[in-house]
Amino acid sequence: MAKSDYYGTLGVRRDASAEEIKKAYRRLARELHPDVNPDPATQERFKEITQAYEVLSDPGKRQMYDLGGDPFGGAGGGAGAGGFGAGFPFSDIMDAFFGTAAGGGGRGPRSRARRGRNATIRVELDLRESAFGTTRELTVDTAVLCEVCTGSGAAAGTHPDTCDMCNGRGEVSQVTRSFLGQVMTSRPCPQCGGFGSIIRHPCQECSGDGRVRTRRTIKVRIPAGVEDGTHIQLAGEGEIGPGGGPPGDLFLEIVERPHEIFERRGDDLHCTVQIPMTAAALGTILTVETLDGAEEIDVRPGTQSGQTISLYGRGVQRLNETGRGDLLIHVNVETPSRLDPAQEELLKELARLRGEERPPGKFAPGQQGFFSRLRDAFNGR
Numbered sequence: 001m002a003k004s005d006y007y008g009t010l011g012v013r014r015d016a017s018a019e020e021i022k023k024a025y026r027r028l029a030r031e032l033h034p035d036v037n038p039d040p041a042t043q044e045r046f047k048e049i050t051q052a053y054e055v056l057s058d059p060g061k062r063q064m065y066d067l068g069g070d071p072f073g074g075a076g077g078g079a080g081a082g083g084f085g086a087g088f089p090f091s092d093i094m095d096a097f098f099g100t101a102a103g104g105g106g107r108g109p110r111s112r113a114r115r116g117r118n119a120t121i122r123v124e125l126d127l128r129e130s131a132f133g134t135t136r137e138l139t140v141d142t143a144v145l146c147e148v149c150t151g152s153g154a155a156a157g158t159h160p161d162t163c164d165m166c167n168g169r170g171e172v173s174q175v176t177r178s179f180l181g182q183v184m185t186s187r188p189c190p191q192c193g194g195f196g197s198i199i200r201h202p203c204q205e206c207s208g209d210g211r212v213r214t215r216r217t218i219k220v221r222i223p224a225g226v227e228d229g230t231h232i233q234l235a236g237e238g239e240i241g242p243g244g245g246p247p248g249d250l251f252l253e254i255v256e257r258p259h260e261i262f263e264r265r266g267d268d269l270h271c272t273v274q275i276p277m278t279a280a281a282l283g284t285i286l287t288v289e290t291l292d293g294a295e296e297i298d299v300r301p302g303t304q305s306g307q308t309i310s311l312y313g314r315g316v317q318r319l320n321e322t323g324r325g326d327l328l329i330h331v332n333v334e335t336p337s338r339l340d341p342a343q344e345e346l347l348k349e350l351a352r353l354r355g356e357e358r359p360p361g362k363f364a365p366g367q368q369g370f371f372s373r374l375r376d377a378f379n380g381r
């Protein structure tokens, strides 16, 4: 039994997307449909492309076919002979011709149980909490399973009745004539809304929704290294679905409060300290605050305004990695103002000794000054 080349039949590549396969089938089906072209050879060809489409449009069957299996499980006595007939899901053809409009309702009753919605809550953290991680108790308004009906929506001791309009199928069918000949269209049953059953006595606790709103408290661990805008997904912690459906996810959106001293850029922290001109010239030991407590830093003699002192590993913990960013201390040298006569005299004496009474005013090298700061600003450093 020779295996059909479904890709060749539809004229698509083996890696064709679902959309390409649908397009190819649609184009061929318009051409070869028996109502358009009743010649027997054409009909045979129509069966072939339809069978190819049936397999390639279904991800499960396509995979089986790609792996060399027989997606029809031997039923119908082999490829080419069976396939198109009673068992063929008609909505797939409608789908191919008219897009998704006719497809949706054609799969029997739909379940009342649907997945719950995702929820997002904002969590405000200060810098220390986002740097080191924290644990929070959060109160969330959410929907939980109704314990009275355990999600069914029917009052205690009752069951949903089978819908008498669609006999529980959830859809009603109608035969119309079109250019394809007789066409059967299906649409969701208007009486039961496609569920196939009707809840005549809704649960009073949840009004038939299968869930009730409540407020609950959850304890969450927020990992070290999160930053403003980080989303943390808590799978299954969102609202439970209608009809006892599975819950959605809960997302925490991190909002980081600005720190009064430290500015965070990625995992590094930046701060600025002011030191007097004399300390910058002579060198000094400064005590500065870090996230880990006070630390002494060595300001070397001759430190210039704008220089940076780095404290390695004193920044923020890297999210999901080892190591921490750095703390970069920008030094700002203060020029003394409002000198008293004695100070002024001393400074003049210093200027005389250094031959700086009338300095020439050299241009600073470009890399050190304005342009490098501009470049850093662009590069986000």
Ligand SMILES: [Zn+2]
Binding pocket: 146, 147, 148, 149, 150, 151, 153, 154, 203, 204, 205, 206, 207, 208, 209, 210, 211
């Ligand atoms: Zn209920």
Ligand SMILES: [Zn+2]
Binding pocket: 163, 164, 165, 166, 167, 168, 169, 170, 171, 189, 190, 191, 192, 193, 194, 195, 196, 197
């Ligand atoms: Zn119905």
